[in-house]
Ligand SMILES: Nc1ncnc2c1ncn2[C@@H]1O[C@H](COP(=O)(O)OP(=O)(O)OP(=O)(O)O)[C@@H](O)[C@H]1O
């Protein structure tokens with residue numbers, strides 16, 4: 273285990289998100305206070321509409337909270353401009369979305385390469401990392417397939433490989449297994465758990481899935497946009 | 506990297522590429538065809554008028570064109586006679602003597618424009634013999650004239666009658682002579698039909714005392730030139746060759762026929778409006794495709810932003826993509842446009858009815874023909890390309906305001 277394991281790397285303070293404040297206000301998040309330590313493997317659970325996606329998007333800087341502050345790796349992300357936020361995300365955060373969100377016209381390899389291309393990595397370094405990642409998610413033989421030529425589970429594994437390509441400190445995954453069968457789910461969880469251990473990447477993922485919850489070491493439950501419970505196992 | 510990305514997008518989404526390229530292709534195709542037809546129609550008109558009389562280029566003694574004095578005649582010596590061999594693209598040198606005369610028969614007297622010509626060479630440029638409706642064409646040694654139909658009628662002359670000319674000869678000599686009418690010419694232009702008289706060059710030199718000491722004087726040299734694109738080079742060569750400071754004028758048809766040039770400029774002004782409308786349609790057509798393409802890709806843009814592509818990077822790559830497709834569409838548009846224009850050039854549309862008659866009245870071939878001038882293709886293609894490049898900035902606006910979360914929801 274790494275020696276900074278107990279260092280807090282994500283802090284949310286009073287994070288509140290109100291959608292449609294002028295018409296029919298929806299309080300998706302209502303004062304969320306959380307501290308996430310380096311190397312944690314955390315599940316965010318809660319009923320549908322409880323604010324899981326909203327919270328992950330806010331932490332990842334994809335969406336700005338209405339109130340409250342979010343600090344990641346010592347940076348108050350509210351102070352970052354849009355461009356700096358994108359750059360920060362590129363270098364520090366890997367996203368895995370519920371709907372995979374791969375780029376349809378690119379192959380598995382190209383989807384994974386993309387972030388590294390943006391980071392200006394050398395071709396040789398890019399090639400070896402892409403190969404390594406796709407092999408580690410068990411898709412070494414599907415590098416040149418396009419998303420349409422892959423199953424849901426395979427696509428989600430490409431998405432995980434993509435999220436890790438930039439060597440991020442954090443991976444935020446929104447219901448990564450929602451569309452997967454149990455074999456693919458177990459497979460993906462193994463990969464995530466291994467990366468969490470080996471590369472000391474901090475994982476936060478939302479889920480409804482009991483099998484996933486069982487694998488988490490910390491479970492944060494949201495209800496109506498509030499933290500209902502927060503347990504270490 | 507962004508270029509590579511753009512290329513990949515173009516290559517990977519062929520359907521989208523083809524739709525966008527097609528809209529640009531149609532735009533270029535339309536712009537090229539319309540402009541080429543317009544230019545072709547004008548060229549045809551100019552060729553009709555210019556070849557009917559002046560030719561594209563003439564050489565005179567300095568100031569002759571304004572003053573039209575017989576005293577401004579100059580020697581048609583060997584250096585002039587050989588110009589068709591010395592200057593490339595001059596196909597023939599056509600000497601003329603032009604002067605106003607009083608023409609009489611019986612009690613009638615009318616003003617006329619007498620032109621002394623080399624019958625063979627003149628026919629080569631203006632197809633004068635084709636205008637003959639009675640009698641026979643001139644021979645170099647004849648002591649006879651061809652008269653315009655209108656003038657002959659007013660003077661009540663027919664073939665074989667004698668006509669008397671009175672005028673002023675070279676350096677204030679008196680010029681008068683009596684000639685047989687050898688043929689009657691019909692001119693479509695009423696003005697020409699009322700005044701033209703042709704006689705062989707030698708005959709005219711005798712009448713105006715232009716060859717007293719064998720100097721072989723003439724008042725104008727016209728040139729047979731097949732392609733008007735050769736004019737600038739020919740004019741340049743002639744100007745370098747001749748003393749244009751004090752001795753000679755080298756004039757193009759544009760300088761000799763300012764009314765025609767003005768009419769054309771006027772027409773071009775008018776067609777600016779129709780061209781503007783065409784460009785407007787083109788702009789909306791291409792904009793429609795760009796709009797569609799942008800809308801279709803909002804989701805993709807959202808993903809790219811969320812995984813760390815900067816808005817500027819995304820914008821540039823999309824811009825490059827559209828511009829590259831624009832380039833492709835433009836290229837194909839030029840080729841396609843050239844195909845159509847080339848076909849119409851070789852198979853021009855024949856005009857019929859009243860319009861055809863009007864054309865013929867002015868000695869113009871009644872056809873709608875296109876022009877193959879290279880600059881048309883260049884200019885139109887460039888315009889469409891620039892429009893496309895500007896429209897390609899539209900996604901920029903979209904991308905600037907795009908919220909990744911919302912974009913990915915779509
Ligand atoms: N863009 C939006 N505009 C308006 N309301 C929204 C928007 N996004 C989410 N909401 C609302 O905010 C609340 C929280 O939504 P969120 O997507 O975070 O829930 P969730 O916990 O991820 O649900 P699920 O488990 O179904 O994915 C819901 O009531 C939802 O309807």
Ligand SMILES: [Mg+2]
Pocket residue numbers: 324325326446
């Ligand atoms: Mg959700």
